[in-house]
Amino acid sequence: MSERLAPGATVGILGGGQLGRMLAMAAAKLGLRARVFAPEADSPAFQVSEKPVCAPFEDIAALRRFAEQCGVITYEFENVPAHSLAVIEELRPVFPPRRALVSAQDRLAERRLLQACRLPHADFEFVAEAAALEPAFTALRGRGHATAYLKKLRHGYDGKGQLRLEGSQDIAAAQDWLGREAAILEAAVPFLFESSVIAARARDGDIVCYEPARNTHTHGILSESRVPSGLPERLIADAFAMTRAIMERLDYVGVIGVEMFAIGGDKPDSLVINEIAPRVHNSGHWTLEACTVSQFENHIRAVAGWPLGSAERHADARMVNLIGEEADAWADILAQAPHRSLHLYGKAETRPGRKMGHYCDLTPLNRAPSAES
Ligand code: AMP
Numbered sequence: 001m002s003e004r005l006a007p008g009a010t011v012g013i014l015g016g017g018q019l020g021r022m023l024a025m026a027a028a029k030l031g032l033r034a035r036v037f038a039p040e041a042d043s044p045a046f047q048v049s050e051k052p053v054c055a056p057f058e059d060i061a062a063l064r065r066f067a068e069q070c071g072v073i074t075y076e077f078e079n080v081p082a083h084s085l086a087v088i089e090e091l092r093p094v095f096p097p098r099r100a101l102v103s104a105q106d107r108l109a110e111r112r113l114l115q116a117c118r119l120p121h122a123d124f125e126f127v128a129e130a131a132a133l134e135p136a137f138t139a140l141r142g143r144g145h146a147t148a149y150l151k152k153l154r155h156g157y158d159g160k161g162q163l164r165l166e167g168s169q170d171i172a173a174a175q176d177w178l179g180r181e182a183a184i185l186e187a188a189v190p191f192l193f194e195s196s197v198i199a200a201r202a203r204d205g206d207i208v209c210y211e212p213a214r215n216t217h218t219h220g221i222l223s224e225s226r227v228p229s230g231l232p233e234r235l236i237a238d239a240f241a242m243t244r245a246i247m248e249r250l251d252y253v254g255v256i257g258v259e260m261f262a263i264g265g266d267k268p269d270s271l272v273i274n275e276i277a278p279r280v281h282n283s284g285h286w287t288l289e290a291c292t293v294s295q296f297e298n299h300i301r302a303v304a305g306w307p308l309g310s311a312e313r314h315a316d317a318r319m320v321n322l323i324g325e326e327a328d329a330w331a332d333i334l335a336q337a338p339h340r341s342l343h344l345y346g347k348a349e350t351r352p353g354r355k356m357g358h359y360c361d362l363t364p365l366n367r368a369p370s371a372e373s
Pocket of ligand 1: 122149160162186187188190191194217220259274
């Protein structure tokens with residue numbers, strides 16, 4: 001096991017989005033330096049990075065030079081090519097481990113990981129090519145699932161790379177959409193709400209779990225995360241146990257996000273895992289304000305080989321994403337609530353569906369809600 005980083009050492013971050021930006025700021029808080037490597041020239045994380053490197057992830061020479069100047073390397077999104085990680089692994093420790101990235105990059109590998117951990121996921125069929133879609137749909141229907149999600153194996157996020165099939169009339173269009181790619185066809189889960197657990201695992205195996213959030217998506221993009229989630233204690237314990245099982249199986253180091261569906265009648269009575277993100281996660285942004293040690297700080301502590309901090313929260317929280325033009329109203333958003341915490345990601349261009357910032361409202365525990373929340 002590699003040595004722990006000393007203050008003043010450099011954490012390399014692959015990926016330059018808002019997650020990388022918030023990781024870099026957490027590193028700076030701890031007296032560590034953050035260096036960002038990303039392909040896009042206007043990456044928001046470059047604004048808070050020491051000597052950023054703008055190059056494609058396929059530029060092995062640039063990656064090698066970058067790695068040599070870092071004490072440890074981490075990543076902020078799951079589409080970094082696995083072979084690029086393999087190259088830098090030869091030079092420096094990389095966390096989370098590559099096997100976690102590989103499992104999260106491919107929906108079939110992700111399902112296989114859940115199966116190996118004996119964890120619940122939606123019923124599915126593998127669709128090797130467009131012609132296999134019809135029999136897969138028939139098979140799912142035969143098992144009582146009328147509606148399904150067709151998910152391309154790779155590069156799916158924020159609802160991209162997936163299509164909902166309401167019935168056999170949708171098959172022809174779905175086959176065109178799929179083209180030559182492989183996919184899984186997954187039964188639609190009749191969930192009460194969506195939830196996620198954010199957890200951190202240290203190099204010595206210590207694990208802390210943040211309380212599950214209740215998540216709302218709009219057009220496949222997370223719009224809001226709240227704690228408490230409304231999950232009963234028993235399911236919170238289940239969610240933690242499932243997250244621990246995944247982290248232990250992967251010998252994980254760093255923060256992970258595990259997305260789940262809460263299912264049941266009137267009230268949730270069980271959980272089904274939807275997706276694993278081997279990185280800090282949008283649904284954990286509330287930890288910046290509601291916890292003493294945020295997901296970003298715990299991720300940096302974990303990859304640096306430092307002791308983790310408590311994941312306990314001291315407030316109820318509601319985190320709201322600002323998507324596209326919603327962020328233009330930042331002045332009104334602030335004026336509405338003086339205790340509101342605002343984050344703007346410094347993105348030069350506003351585009352529909354692009355995450356431009358978020359805000360977080362808190363209600364401290366043991367205190368009545370204030371008039372403005
Ligand atoms: P994903 O990219 O897999 O996280 O999916 C994006 C969103 O689509 C999820 O957050 C859910 O709202 C919805 N979704 C995906 N898969 C399913 C499913 N099997 N059943 C119901 N809703 C789903």
